[in-house]
Amino acid sequence: MRRALSLLLAAALLTTISGCRDRVDLENVTLMLMMGLDLDENNKLVIYASSPVFSKEAKEKNEVTQVNAETLRDSRGKLEARVSALISTGKLQNILVGKKLLQHPGWIKLLDLFYRDSKTRINARLIAVDGPVGEIMYFAPANKRRLSLHIAKLVDTANERNLVEKATLFEFNRQLLERGKMPIITGLRKTKREVVADESILLDNSGMYVGSLDLEENEILQILQDDQISDLSLTFLLPEQGANKDKALNLGALSCYVVDVKRKVRTGYSDGRFRFDLDFRLPIRLTERLFSFDVQKDTAQLEKQIDKQLQAQMKAVVDKLQKHAVDPIGLGLFARAYRYRDWKKVQDQWGEAFKNADIRIRVRTEIIDMGEIR
Amino acid sequence: MTMIRRFLKLMGAGGQASSRKAKGGAVDRHAPLSTSLERNLADLKRIFTEAPDLVIRTFPYKQTGRRAALAYLNGLSDKNSINNNILHELMQVDEEEGTPGILPVSIGKVETCTSWTQLEYAVLNGQSLLLIDGADRVFALATQGWPQRAIADSQIEASLKGAHQAFVETSESNIALIRRLLGTSELKIKEMIVGNRVPCKVSIMYMEDLTEPEFISTMSQRIAKLDTDCILNTGELAEMLEDQPFSLLPQLITTERPDTAASQILQGRICVVVDRSSSVLIAPVNFVAFFHGIDDYSTRWPIASFMRLLRFFACFVAIFLPGIYIACISFNYEVIPLDLILSIGQFRAAVPFPPFIEALIMEITLEMLREAGVRLPAPVAQTVGIVGGIVIGQAAVQAGIVSNLMVVVVASTAVASFIIPNYDMAAAIRLMRFPIMIMASLFGIIGIISCFMVLLARLISLRSLGESYGVPIAPLRIRDWKDVFLRLPLWTMVKRPSSVRSLQKRRMGSSEHGGEEG
Structure with a gap:
């Protein structure tokens, strides 16, 4: 009797609790699909965030914001003060890193957040940008889908044809820690009309930019690596x-x-x-x-x-x-x-x-x- | 559990049925009958006061010259046989023609009654009473003939290739239907009476050389212990016989199909036929038996196996799909593919309710539609279905009450729950998804998993007629798996399922092996 009563009480209490704290309904989430890291003219870190807008009332389907911040985590609060809902990196597709930042020693330490936070998508593509990152982040070609998804698809298919190298955050970390192999990531540039993925960026073991390979060179590299995909x-x-x-x-x-x-x-x-x-x-x-x-x-x-x-x-x-x-x-x-x-x-x-x-x-x-x- | 039981007892529901009051004045039902026809008739009339349908016909009994009376309930008895086989014979047969001491009626079954209790039961059962002046006993003649429906196909358990005869509301016909399928003298029937106010005949059917005697004794003990006014339906009986009446899951199968009943009896189970009810009880059963249909055995085995797998999958969908939807939208949206999440986001942005409320609205609407369809006559039910389908499918989405995907989720859940062949199990599964939806909205996938574990634990701990409900999955009986998730060819099933503990294990090749194997 007493046991049943206590069980009943426990069940009654269950209905009053609010549940897990990490509960966020999908509509209250700003899904960050593309993130940009770059240095501005004053050599200050700029963080860009591009995320889809779901509301039918919005004219544009994508919102892009930029903030100056000390670190990535520091940028989150500042971004959330600007975007429509709570920022989440659970579906992060691309991380664009400016060439200027790539040439700055110790930039890879910034990525610490992604590896430490279990909610971040570790399969996000790490992409180097030749030129200002902001140009690509704010670029919205009329004949393409959401740029964040377009870039993701572009990199994937170009990689499938062995035209560029591709490194996810996970893969990049492995290459970085592997002494016998240097990291190589996708390079992206913007022309007047479109975004082009035709470079692979060579990095040394501290993540510093050293050079780039073009399409043909990358194909040859694939043979050298014995790593051709299709x-x-x-x-x-x-x-x-x-x-x-x-x-x-x-x-x-x-x-x-x-x-x-x-x-x-x-x-x-x-x-x-x-x-x-x-x-x-x-x-x-x-x-x-x-x-x-x-x-x-x-x-x-x-x-x-x-x-x-x-x-x-x-x-x-x-x-x-x-x-x-x-x-x-x-x-x-x-x-x-x-x-x-x-x-x-x-x-x-x-x-x-x-x-x-x-x-x-x-x-x-x-x-x-x-x-x-x- | 015990607490709830005590509570019920206090309320006077689960305990003793209200004690019988003496009816019909001062007739002592256990007193011996009088030898005087007048007194007996007077007593009979006192028992059946306000009963205009009681017909009493007095006439001179030609064989002995004494006065006699025939009493029966109009409507429960067959007038043809009363007129032709009883009254005609009794009034016409002379002393010389008939054999003295033998009742000159052409009726098969003649019982003699010596107490008023028997008399009352006989009359109410449609028998005719023959009272003769000077005799201390009364003859009850089998003249039953109440309104009865023709034997037709089962509505609730339709089958494509099985037999198209379903049980009716008379236990004699139902027993006959089973006997037709199991024509062997090993088929035994144990009759019992349930109900204090209105007695009801309950027949336990089993194969004497197959069925574990413990099942029969447990079942008859449980039935004997019942102390209730009256049983109108097999469902009522099932509820009173169940091992754990507070469980959501049905622990006994009720079926309308003679072939299902026969196949279960052949496996070593027992079948309880309840008079006045068109379905019978099967016991003991396990969880997986609710997912088997009689068509499984009449279609070819690969198809039957596919259907079975489909049913188990449907069961999973019907229980968990709305919960998974809620969990994915509220907590774990990382597991949804990106393109899907973008379209869900667009749909969800137009909906003002949280996912749980959204799901609840749709599920309850669906349940209402379903219930409305059951109660209404078929042509109107169709209209309700169409209106409901349009309202839910399009208008609700356009009005921004629910999202597109929710409609898909609810629709597939509904379809999935209709696939489960047993109505009781399907209803239980429909109910089960609500607690899971609540847990999913509170704890996400963790909530669903904990619900799943509780459900599994419950399945394993449940019993049906004292036998474990989870068999042959837990406890594991690998040999029985030939006929669980798959239906392997019949020739591979040489033995009866061991989980039923039948006395003869072998059902094939018994001529070579002598039929007995312990």
């Missing part, structure tokens, strides 16, 4: 077929899909330098050939011409990376795996060691398909 399409100008960069129409061009990347890495160490032998075997599928050639008969000849071009391009990319002393390929992982003692000595200056390393590349392509016509 069909990787390359176009070559073969000088043997009369290609010449200055012509309006280049009939010596050839395009192909790289179906698969078979990479073999041999690691060596001599005279205080690392040496990496990278052997690639690439089955390719011809998708475009503007010159006439009997592929069935002279396969080896064409393969050789392609190899030569590809090898030169790869060499150029590696040279560029070595020049910048950053290793997004992850050769440090091989050094650690196969030459641990030597690695141990240079592990904290892997960038320098990579710069001095002797990297040799050999490429052998193999045409496995030439398309429907001869």
Whole structure:
């Protein structure tokens, strides 16, 4: 009897409590979909927030606000004083970081909030912006959907085609902490009419900006990393077929899909330098050939011409990376795996060691398909 | 629980039924009958005062020359057989023709009554009483013939491929329907009477060589213990027999289908047929049995298995979907895909109520519509459905009372709850989602999970006729799983479900194995 009474009392009390404190109805949330971090003219931190507006009465479907703040958390109160409801980062899609901020030492410490707060979406894309971040944040092209979602889709699909690298907050943290591999993130820029994702930004292990790779270079990097996501399409100008960069129409061009990347890495160490032998075997599928050639008969000849071009391009990319002393390929992982003692000595200056390393590349392509016509 | 029971007892509801008052003046129902016809008739009239439908016909009994009387209730008795088989014979048969001492009536069942209690019961049951001057006993002749509905298809448990005969309101017909399906002398019937004021015949049917005797004894003990005025319906009986009457979940199956009843009896369960009621009770049952339909066995097994899985999924949807909606909107919107969250946000922005109130409005509207449809005649019910559908589906959204997605949620919940084949279980599940909605609005997904755990614990702890309700899931009986979530081919089910504890385990290949296996 007493037990039942106390149970009843407990049940009655249950109805009076307000529930969990973190209860926020969806309509009381300002879902921050895109966040911008940049330095203004006075070298002060600016935080931008872009979030959707649900109300039918609002003319624009997106609200963008900017505040000056010391840290990200500090910005929240200031943002909430401006936007329509309570700010939430639970569905954060993109974090745009200005190039100016990327060149400022210690900027990555700002990201601490995202990693510490369990409610933040750890899969938000980290994107570098060439130029002022505000321009993109306030940009509202009429022929695109909400820019925050457009950028998210743009980066995802460009990454799927191996055109740019993509790093989520989670992935970025991993790359940052990994000594044998340097972070590389998506680069975005704004033209007059649209937003373009055609760069990958090279960062060193402290997150500082060191350089950038364009579309073609990134494709080559994907091969070097053995990390191609889907069909990787390359176009070559073969000088043997009369290609010449200055012509309006280049009939010596050839395009192909790289179906698969078979990479073999041999690691060596001599005279205080690392040496990496990278052997690639690439089955390719011809998708475009503007010159006439009997592929069935002279396969080896064409393969050789392609190899030569590809090898030169790869060499150029590696040279560029070595020049910048950053290793997004992850050769440090091989050094650690196969030459641990030597690695141990240079592990904290892997960038320098990579710069001095002797990297040799050999490429052998193999045409496995030439398309429907001869 | 005990507290509520005591409370009920204080109120005089659950305790003793009000004691019987002596009716009809000073007739002592246990006194022996008189030998005088006049006195007996006078007593009979005193018992049935104000009963214009009691017909008493006095006539000379030609065989002995004495005076005799025939009494029956008009309307409960079959006039044809009274006229042709009783009155005609008694008034016409001469001394020479008939055999002395043997009643010259052409009626199958003739009982002799020696007390007024028996007499009263017999008359009220439609039998005709033959009172003869000078005899100390009265003959009750089986002339039952009350208004009865034809045997038709079941409305509530319709089946596509099963038999199209459903029980009617007479226990004799219902028993006959079961006997037709189970034509074996092992099918035993134990009759009991329930009800102090209005006695009602209750028949426990079982297979003697299959059914665990404990079930029969428990059931008959429980029925014998009942001390109530009257039972009009199987549902009333079920409520009084249940192990945990305060539970939301039904612990006994009531069915209108003879084939369902027969298949359950064949598995070793018992079936209780209640006179005057068109459904029978099945006991003991487990939770999963409420999700099985008779069509499962008449369709091919992959289809039947798919249907079963669909029903369990529907059960989950019907219980949890509104709760999950509330939890996702109020607490855990991170789990909703981005594009969906944007469209939900747009819908929600137009709605002035919090999600819980929104859900409550819709759920209650739906329940009202459903109940309105049940009570109304079919053509009007259709109109109600259409009006309700338009009002809920479009106008409420356009008026900004509820959001689009809420309509989808409520509609799919409703459809899901209609899939569950057993009405009692479907009703329980419909009710269950309200506490879950409350918990979801207070604690989000954590609230739903705690509700789920409480529900599971309840399922496991419940009993049906003393047997566990969660079997074969908990306690685990892997062998019985052939016929739980899936319905494997019948030839794989060589043995009866072990959870029913039938005396003979094997139901196939018994000719090779002698039929007995312990």
